Amino acid sequence: MSSNGRPEDGRLRQALLGAAVVCLAVLPIGGVAALRSVSLATATVLALAVLAAARGRRAAPVPSPGAAILVPLALWALWASSSLLWSHAPAYTLRELRAEFAWSLATMVVFYVAADGVFALRTLALTVLAGLALMTGLALVLAPFGDPFAAGIWHGGVGAYATYLVLAAPVLIILLAPPPVGFRGPTTVLVAAVLLCGLLLAAARLTDNRMVWIALAAIGATATVLAGLRWRAAVLRAPVRWLGPVAVLLVALGVLFADAAREKARVHFPPDTTVVETIERDPRLPLWSHTAALISERPWTGYGFGKEMLRQELRGSLGDPTLSHAHNVFISQWLQTGVVGLALLIALLAAIGWRYVRFYRSANDALALLGVVGLSLLAGFIVKNLTDDFLVRSNGRLFWALNAAILGWGIRQERASP
Secondary structure, eight states: OOTTOOHHHHHHHHHHHHHHHHHHHHTTBTTOHHHHHHHHHHHHHHHHHHHHHHHTTSSOOOOOOOHHHHHHHHHHHHHHHHGGGTOSSHHHHHHHIIIIIIHHHHHHHHHHHHOOSHHHHHHHHHHHHHHHHHHHHHHHHHGGGSOTTSSSOBTTHHHHHHHHHHHHTTHHHHHHSOTTTSOOSSHHHHHHHHHHHHHHHHHHHHTTOSHHHHHHHHHHHHHHHHHHHHTHHHHHHSHHHHHHHHHHHHHHHHHHHHHHHHHHHHHHSOTTOOHHHHHHTOTHHHHHHHHHHHHHHSTTTOSOSOTTTTHHHHHHHHOOTTOOSOSSHHHHHHHHHHHHHHHHHHHHHHHHHHHHHHHHTSSOHHHHHHHHHHHHHHHHHHHHTTSOOOOSHHHHHHHHHHHHHHHHHHHHHHHHOO
């Protein structure tokens, strides 16, 4: 039952939470596009029904995330939509606006409204962790029989899968945190966390992606520094208990990064090529140089919304079919929507980050924990997308879903706290 005592409101919110769980569960799975669309559409209708009931005072109110977040979000959406007027390929921009912006905005609404209490937040977190266990376990089971990412089980391929691991990793903090938000306590929870961490690292190694290790290290370092500063008394009382596992994890990430870099040099470059030489010969360097030249021709407006707006031009100029987009989320936004669109995206991310800083500085430890999770999520996502652009499709929706859920519960908690 909801906080205003209306059983019909409670049933509606339970239905919304169930639909949101289905949305999260199917996001990383390939070959289920129809199910993704139907589940998100259903959840959107339920979220709008909850908002309508709240507005009509028939249900518990849904607090606004505030103008600091809503204004840059609305301006970014409006500017990206306006790019249809000057798009290099209007039909492609229109299709991408429907596939990306429309569904991403729906995702934000669904998960912001759905995260109306600690039970909802914990349920969504467990859904992400269960999906992580399934998707990493499946990758490891398929690995002995060939390339596990060639079967089309993961939506978006190996690059999207590596980003999925980075997005899911901060949720492990909730598993290890104390109640009411976290699950720490029973030994089984600690065992599950260790197993999940091991599965994540093993699956990340299968991707042969170098940036995934730097992004995971950014998540670990961000969470460790923030937690250490916030709960410094506990760290000083038991430094080995707090810092020992983190040190082991960071060393493991460094070793795995070096191993992945050597493997990439062995497989994709001539014999005796060093790791440093592979970085110097990275095809993204000439790509970014060429992209900068294209941006200089339309610096303010860009070429129109759509990640692969200039795929033919980039492929033809660079002679590499894999270089169909800018391979950097910020350069990609500049190329698509000009410096105006880039500034609005940065403003939105900064506004979300500042809200997490507010959570972190709260006297409420549960809210501070969410601030740690949110800031770690932003750090990992930004670092991972410095060499790629996965603010699209399932990864983009997962990113917005996690942020919306954290903000949804956190802002409600802010209102409830003294």
